[in-house]
Amino acid sequence: MQGMDQDIDHILVSEEQLRQKVAELGAQISRDYEGCDLLMVSILKGGAVFMADLMRTVTIPCAIDFMVVSSYGGANTESTGLVKIVKDLDADLSGKDVLIVEDILDTGITLSNLLPMLRLRNPNSVRLCTILSKPSRRKADIEPDYLGFEVPDEFVVGYGLDFDEKYRNLPYVGVLKPEIYTR
Template sequence: MHADIAKVLIDEGQIQVRVRELGAQISADYRDADNLLLVGVLKGCAMFMMDLVRNIDIPLSFDFIAVASYGESTESSGVVRMLKDLDVDMAGRHVLIVEDIIDSGLTLAYLRSQMQRRGPASLRICTLLNKPERRTADVPVDYLGFDIPNEFVVGYGLDYAERYRNLPYIGVLRPEVYTL
């Protein structure tokens, strides 16, 4: 375990089991959809999304968007900035937004409303982590990895100041690391 981690919340094995289960469920739900598009929210979703894609056994394509609402803070600013938009047209496609974590839900609510305007055939949300007690925006979650407590977590793509993304587990960051 990394020295900056107070405890491992979800280990690598638990993550992989749940990702396989999510992949199987998504495969079943979209079995008859011939135009599934997964939209990953960078950068945090990268590891989760690639593992998820490898566990979906139907034809699909994927693209990425990048937004910013945290910067180097542990709290969302509530202001969402689009840093990278999609390279493909999503009109008429079945779209699954893939997110690493839903905290307040403000960023995802913004993205969802923006994507609805683009005319997808359907729009669903898949997130690895969910902090229900932090939610301030109502966002429907169709595929959920894990509900977690209100602790600051890193690893498996999640970061603090661009660090810790490469940890193979979800860990709680020691408060002294981000309260200096």
């Protein structure tokens, strides 16, 4: 990891802090969903690392599934909030308690459009669990039901978050040096 570590300006959330918080979230989710038909849904690719760790701390029976969604707009890179489902869920959501497991809640535009789409599929509930949140960037009226850490508006990578598909495998959340993403 020597090469990747050199690209990190500073660590925001350490490996140990992540481990502790994931255990706390897993315990809370286990209590809250006791006796429910829990379906944990990871939004790929970023949510996969968090999902793998979180599901191992949940002590009640649960199923998992995965989605790939993209926000798209015009020629610009800003999301319009239109959500395209690239890979849909395999599971029928009827009667299930759905917990969306995300790496980061940023503007919230994509999730604020995705959650109502999922609610149309007749689940008992749809809630959101995110390991990171950037409230300063929020453009949609959405907050997580389960939150790991609030982070400032900096370019964060690691623990599933990437820049150009790299850095996802860092065991911590770090701030990428500006010279890396402005090249």
